[in-house]
Amino acid sequence: MIKRFVFGKPFDTEAIINKPKQEEGNIPYFEKNGNTFSYEMDDKDIVWGLGENVRGMNKRGHKYTSWCSDEFEHSEEKQSLYGAHNFFIIDGKTKLGGFVDCPGRVDFDIGDTEYSKLYITIENSGFEIYLLEGSSVISIVKEFRQLIGTSYIPPKWAFGIGQSRWGYGSEEDLLKVQEGYRKNNLPVDMIYLDIDYMDNFKDFTVDSNKYRDFKATISKLKEDKIRVIPIIDAGVKVEDGYSVYDEGIKNGFFCKDKEGKEFIVGVWPGKSVLPDFLNKAAARWFGDKYKVLTDMGIEGFWNDMNEPALFYSEKNKQEVFEHLAEYKDTNVGLYANFAMKDAVNLMANNLKDYKSFYHETDKGKICHADVHNLYGYKMTKSASDSLERILGKEKYLLFSRASYIGMHRSSGIWMGDNKSWWSHILLNLKMLPSLNMCGFIYTGADLGGFGSDTTEDLLLRWYALGIFLPLFRNHSCLGSREQEPYQFKAVDKFRGLLNLRYRLLPYLYETFIDSVKNNEMYGSPLGFVWTDDEDAKRCEDQLLIGDSIMIAPVYEQNATGRHVYLPEEMKLIRFKGSEIIEEGIMEAGHNYIHCNLDEICIFLRKNKKLPLAKEAASIEDLDWKDLTYIEY
Ligand code: MIG
Numbered sequence: 259m260i261k262r263f264v265f266g267k268p269f270d271t272e273a274i275i276n277k278p279k280q281e282e283g284n285i286p287y288f289e290k291n292g293n294t295f296s297y298e299m300d301d302k303d304i305v306w307g308l309g310e311n312v313r314g315m316n317k318r319g320h321k322y323t324s325w326c327s328d329e330f331e332h333s334e335e336k337q338s339l340y341g342a343h344n345f346f347i348i349d350g351k352t353k354l355g356g357f358v359d360c361p362g363r364v365d366f367d368i369g370d371t372e373y374s375k376l377y378i379t380i381e382n383s384g385f386e387i388y389l390l391e392g393s394s395v396i397s398i399v400k401e402f403r404q405l406i407g408t409s410y411i412p413p414k415w416a417f418g419i420g421q422s423r424w425g426y427g428s429e430e431d432l433l434k435v436q437e438g439y440r441k442n443n444l445p446v447d448m449i450y451l452d453i454d455y456m457d458n459f460k461d462f463t464v465d466s467n468k469y470r471d472f473k474a475t476i477s478k479l480k481e482d483k484i485r486v487i488p489i490i491d492a493g494v495k496v497e498d499g500y501s502v503y504d505e506g507i508k509n510g511f512f513c514k515d516k517e518g519k520e521f522i523v524g525v526w527p528g529k530s531v532l533p534d535f536l537n538k539a540a541a542r543w544f545g546d547k548y549k550v551l552t553d554m555g556i557e558g559f560w561n562d563m564n565e566p567a568l569f570y571s572e573k574n575k576q577e578v579f580e581h582l583a584e585y586k587d588t589n590v591g592l593y594a595n596f597a598m599k600d601a602v603n604l605m606a607n608n609l610k611d612y613k614s615f616y617h618e619t620d621k622g623k624i625c626h627a628d629v630h631n632l633y634g635y636k637m638t639k640s641a642s643d644s645l646e647r648i649l650g651k652e653k654y655l656l657f658s659r660a661s662y663i664g665m666h667r668s669s670g671i672w673m674g675d676n677k678s679w680w681s682h683i684l685l686n687l688k689m690l691p692s693l694n695m696c697g698f699i700y701t702g703a704d705l706g707g708f709g710s711d712t713t714e715d716l717l718l719r720w721y722a723l724g725i726f727l728p729l730f731r732n733h734s735c736l737g738s739r740e741q742e743p744y745q746f747k748a749v750d751k752f753r754g755l756l757n758l759r760y761r762l763l764p765y766l767y768e769t770f771i772d773s774v775k776n777n778e779m780y781g782s783p784l785g786f787v788w789t790d791d792e793d794a795k796r797c798e799d800q801l802l803i804g805d806s807i808m809i810a811p812v813y814e815q816n817a818t819g820r821h822v823y824l825p826e827e828m829k830l831i832r833f834k835g836s837e838i839i840e841e842g843i844m845e846a847g848h849n850y851i852h853c854n855l856d857e858i859c860i861f862l863r864k865n866k867k868l869p870l871a872k873e874a875a876s877i878e879d880l881d882w883k884d885l886t887y888i889e890y
Contacts (some may be wrong), residue, residue, distance in 0.1 A: 259391040260401060261286075265293075266384035269621065269629055271361050273664035274388070275407035285387060287354060293383070297376040303350035303378065304785065305368050306395065306794060309343020309696040310661070310673065312336050315688050315783050315798045317346065317368050324364040326631050328607055328661040330675040330709060332685060340565060340629035340674050341661040343696040347390075347398050348376070349785070349795075355390030355398040357405075361629040361662070382628055395786050396779070399695050401775035409666045409699045410642070411774055415485060415877040416558065416655040416700070417767055418447025419756055421742055422487075422733035427454040427470035429446070429475050436484060438744040445756050445875045448655075449479065450560065450731065451488040459526035460495045462502055462550040476555040483876040485557055487655060490548070492564040492637055495527035502547060506533060511540035513615045513827030514627065515573075521615035522572035525563060535636035535702065536617040536629060544637070544866055545644030552648050558655025560672070563636035563640060565660040571611040578605055634660025635668075642668035657732030663696050670700030670729055678738070683720050683813040684799055690727065690781040691801065699773050699780050702729030711739035714746040715815065718755065718855045723811040725759040725858070726803050728770050728780065751856040754835020757873040758858060761836050764869045764882055769804030782803070788825040793848075797823050806866035812853050819852035828861040829890035836873055862890045 261281045288295040299305075304316045312332055313320055323337040324344050332339065344358040346366070362382035369375065388405070392398035401411075421435055432449055439446040455472075456678075457463040464472045476486050492787050494502050494512070506512050507520065512531040515521045520531050534540045548559065578601050585598050613627045626633075638658040645654040657670035665671075673689055676682040686703035693701050705724040706712040712734070724730050734741045743752035773780040782802040785795035800810040800823065809821040824846050832840035834857050844861070853859050860869055867889040874880035 260405065261389045261425060263387045263389070265386070266382075267384050268359065268382075268384035269361055269619075269624065270631060271359055271662060271664060273662065274405050276405065287352075287390070293381070294379045294861070295387070296378075297348070299348065299369060299374050300350045301374070303348055305346055305348055305696055306783070307343070307346035308366065309663075309692050309694055309698065310339050310341035310344065310671065310689055311343075311692070312339065312685065313688075315691060316796075317366070319369050321370045322366045322368065324358075324366070324631065326565040326662070328563065328565050332674070332676055332682065340634070340659045341671060343661070343663055343692070345402060345663060345696050347395050347695070349395050353392055353398060355388075355392065355402055357390070357402065357663075358385060359388065360385035361632045362627060363630070385665040394789060399779065400777045402695070403697055406697050407667050408598045409774045410656070410669050411652050411771070412655045412670065412700055413557070413653055414767065415447050417728065417763055417770070418489070418730070418877040419759060420448035420450060420452030420729075420731035421446060422451040422452065422731050423740070423742070424734070424736040425454060429470065432475060432479065432486065435742065436479060436482060436652060436744055440482070440833075441745045442749050442753065442881055444743060444749070444753055445760055445873075446484060446877050447488050448485045448558070448731075450733065451486060453489055453491065453526055455488055459491070460493065460497070460500055460502070461490055462547045464554075473554040477619060480555060483878045485655075487558040487560060488551060489560050489639045490564050490785045491526060491562050492532060492566045492633070492642070492687070493523065493525035493527065493530035494533060495619065496522065496529040496531060497527075503531070504524055505543070506531065506540070508545065509540070510618070511537065511543055513617060515615055519754055523611070523845070524569040524572070524575065529572065531616055532615070533637070534617050535633060535640055536619045536624070538620065540618075541636055541640035542643070544581060545640035548641055548644050549648055552777065557649060557653070560647075561634070561638050561656070561658040561669075564637045564658060564708065565607070566633050568607055568611055570605040571608070571614070573614070574605060574608060574611055578602065583817055584606055609610060631662045634658055635662040635665040638665055639668045657700065661698070666699070668696030671698055672701065672729060672731065673703040675708045675735070676704055677709040678712040678716060679710070680716060680813055680815050682707060683723055683811065687723055687801060687811065687813070688798060691779060691783050691786075694779045694781060696771065700728045702727040702731055704731065704733040706734060706741040708733055709735050709738065714748050714789050715843075715855055717741060717743070718748065718751055719812050721752065721755045723809070723813075725755060725762065726766065726781070726801075726809055728766070730759060748855070751835070754856055755858065757836035758833055760874045760877075760880055761870045761872070763877075763880060764871050764885055765804065765806070772804065784808070784823070784825055791825050793823055794825040795863055806863055807868060808861040808863070810851070810859065818854070819850060822849050822859075822861070823847075824849060824861065828863055829888075831860045831862055831868065831888055833858040833860070838888070843890075862888060864890055865889060
């Protein structure tokens with residue numbers, strides 16, 4: 259049963275496809291106090307959901323804020339990452355799903371202030387709340403996914419191996435990556451371009467000093483079955499004569515300040531303007547620009563900085579400098595020192611800035627802060643609408659950093675700027691099911707970690723999770739240790755794991771398509787399936803992938819194995835690289851499993867089978883029909 263409650267005059271986010279009729283009367287289950295809704299939780303209640311965020315699968319015991327944020331430090335005390343995914347399920351004696359459809363800030367205090375209380379506080383005066391009743395968590399997920407519509411499906415090659423790094427500047431850099439993979443006999447399907455390929459960080463340009471003939475390079479790589487996937491940023495450089503800027507100015511397509519002048523912010527190219535993606539004509543115009551690159555043979559993109567991330571606003575920058583001048587001749591003590599540093603540090607992604615620019619929508623002029631969480635969604639939708647026109651449905655790869663539910667119909671997302679920390683393997687594992695609940699199925703993490711320096715063992719263990727995620731991409735930050743698999747001595751071990759990815763793809767791809775078509779989970783917590791098993795419900799470091807296999811990657815450094823919980827008897831399949839070296843039935847219960855750096859342990863459920871393909875150097879070479887089956 260789905261019930262829809264409307265409060266005030268909400269802005270239509272287009273998250274929900276088929277809106278059920280509006281309920282009359284008070285909202286059940288919750289106590290309403292102004293714009294705060296509270297729910298009394300049982301001691302044993304688990305709260306699943308909230309999509310992309312820090313901490314556990316069970317969200318209880320922390321505060322979360324729904325506010326798309328450029329957050330490069332995914333640590334425990336944070337409350338928001340790039341996505342705003344306001345869907346949760348309370349799982350206890352009562353099973354209840356909730357979705358707060360609101361494009362502004364929403365706070366979830368889930369047993370943080372008071373262990374037994376769930377508080378939801380909504381900043382906007384207009385919003386909708388959906389309550390979903392069901393007999394199980396899985397049935398509620400299905401109900402919700404029907405409500406929000408079918409998830410994005412990329413082309414098959416997007417399930418191959420991708421290599422990325424902020425810093426691949428030139429044609430030579432690209433060819434070096436190709437050579438690194440091919441010489442070492444490592445399979446690969448995609449090489450990503452970060453902002454370095456652009457001319458002065460201008461969207462839809464290519465630096466001609468770095469590429470003599472971009473189109474020719476793209477087609478050369480394509481002959482080797484490698485696709486090049488460039489980044490697009492939200493901010494547009496302020497520069498007379500740059501056609502994207504000129505056209506946008508002429509048509510009034512950029513966000514404006516209170517006085518109706520373009521709102522100037524600082525991002526990569528320095529002074530920039532923000533396309534008004536909530537203005538339909540502007541969105542269509544910007545989307546059409548992707549054609550500049552598809553005309554050169556590009557078939558996929560990643561959209562970045564679309565929270566939108568702001569280094570500063572021009573207005574605020576001036577004020578900050580005036581303020582800083584006051585310190586010049588003052589005796590700066592403890593508090594003044596804090597204030598001085600804050601003045602600079604808080605320039606980025608500042609709420610005051612988000613409150614001081616406007617969108618031109620169908621419903622008139624709207625302040626950005628009231629619709630903040632839709633910006634990345636609408637940017638990415640403008641791209642997907644255009645790519646669908648140019649290349650066709652399911653013919654383009656697209657994923658975004660910022661998102662809101664609804665965007666899952668247009669593209670995937672990646673999990674953002676993680677670090678080369680062991681704890682982030684686990685964090686990324688935990689994010690997968692919460693994202694799947696919200697319709698984001700094509701997703702994955704920066705394998706090896708984006709920030710800070712990785713190590714060989716960390717990368718190997720991360721790959722052991724990554725080979726099961728739909729989006730497989732090794733990506734790292736400018737200045738960090740180079741982390742392509744061929745940079746390490748253990749290149750043979752990496753080859754084994756990468757080959758296994760392709761061998762598993764018939765299973766993984768079918769699981770992906772099933773979860774999209776049938777609104778199923780791709781990666782599921784054990785507690786969704788073994789609903790009466792307390793140990794399964796509290797298990798947050800293992801996942802079911804589809805309905806046949808369970809995974810339990812090692813995520814601690816120097817560990818030679820790990821504890822694995824089996825809710826039922828299963829068959830252990832041990833791979834060394836891409837070859838099976840052991841098969842054996844394991845009894846239900848708590849076990850300790852040894853697992854070397856070059857090994858993968860998969861647990862197959864009873865009456866299920868796992869198809870395995872032959873190895874392939876790329877998706878196009880993969881034979882999807884020539885399969886062997888491991889049965890149990
Ligand atoms: O402020 O384009 O998350 O993947 O490498 C950093 C440079 C901007 C953030 C993205 C990251 C990308 C980086 N970008």
